[in-house]
Structures are given as C-alpha cells and as structure tokens.
Amino acid sequence: MEDVKRLEEIEVERFSRFDRFVHWLTAVPFVYLFLSGLGMYSSKFSWLLPFLGGREFSPWLHKWAGVVFAIGVFLMFIRWAKDFMLDSDDIQWLSNVKHYIKGEEEKLPEAGKYNAGQKVFGWLVFIGGAVFLITGIVMWFPESFTPAIVRLSILLHEIAFIVVGAGFIVHVYMGTIGVPGSLSSMITGKVSALWAMAHHPKWFRQIMGR
C-alpha cells in the first residue's frame, strides 16, 4: 500500500512542451471545425452557428481554422508518425480489443508509449487530415475544378467528418473520463509512475532504463 502511494506521487515526463503545443494547435481548431461543420452539415445542428460567430462568419473561420488544423496535423505527423508504426503485438492487441473495453488490460500485450488503439487513432488523424485538406481546397476554390470533382470532394469531406468525428469523441472520452490520470500528460506533460506502469508498462520500463 505504501509502495502504491509512493508510485502515485512520483511523476514521469510523458510529453515535451513542444509535443503539447502541437497537440493543442491541432485540437483547438478541430473542435471549432467539428462544431461549425456539424452546424453547416445538418439543419438539426444549425442552432450552433450563432455561438460560433454567426451564419456568415463561421463558414469563413471554418476555412482558416482548417489551415491551422492542417499545419498542426503536419507537425504531428513529423513528430509522431514513427511512434505510431504498428507491430505484431499491436495486431494481437487490436484483435483482442474486447479485453480493453472490459477493463482487462492485463490480458493484452503490454503497451509501449502508445497502445494500438492510440496508434490507430493517430493514423485516422493523419489520413483524415490529408482528406480534409485536399477536399477542403477543392471546396474553397470550386471554380478551379470540374463539377464531378467538387461533388466527390464534398462526399469525401463528409465521410472524413463522420469517421474522424467518431474517433475524436472516443479520444476525448478516453483522454478524460475513460482513463483517469491521462489528461495531465497533455497539460503539465507529466503522469504518475503508477499510471505509466498500469497503462504503458513497456514504455515505463524503457524510460526507467530497465
């Protein structure tokens, strides 16, 4: 019991200041894009637009928030893509994901800095980010493209919105309520040693040099 308390008090660094900057540079515009996108996509959510700057201003800000989001995703890709490479343990983790959902992490291969679910979310963001950017440019300058390309871009933009949007909801849940103790990693950059041992044991051993 004493040991558990001590491990809870010891903090280990998980994300550098730059990593956190890149994360929030991506996340803040995404929240605006998600909500304004929802407001423009469906009349059921158009009530959101007055809160986001109004019906005329929000489509304008949506485009520029998209530019900032794209820069964030690009920096994230450069910084984290190598860490999100899937290995054979990750494939085993994904095929037994039911244990993770049931809270039986000990039945899964030990996670390194990121578990396989986090890595998959990372790729969803990279691929989704590229789709948003390319199709967004087409929709921003429709007169420069054929009507068929514009229609296809609208469809792909909406599909990316549904897929990445669903991933985003799961991600926010996991980063806050789902895995208590996670959020501090993206705020102060630090997590407790107990949290690291419980959720990312392979990474914890690596940073402890064991």
Ligand code: HEM
């Ligand atoms: C706005 C609410 C958000 C919250 C509360 C949040 C929270 C977090 C937390 C706590 C982590 C670190 C998890 C860990 O230490 O293992 C993290 C990581 C990450 N976040 Fe976010 N995040 C948010 C939005 C976003 C958005 C919008 C994106 C991209 C579109 C994003 C992309 C990532 C990625 C790629 C990682 C690393 C892999 C992972 O942990 O899933 N986050 N986030």
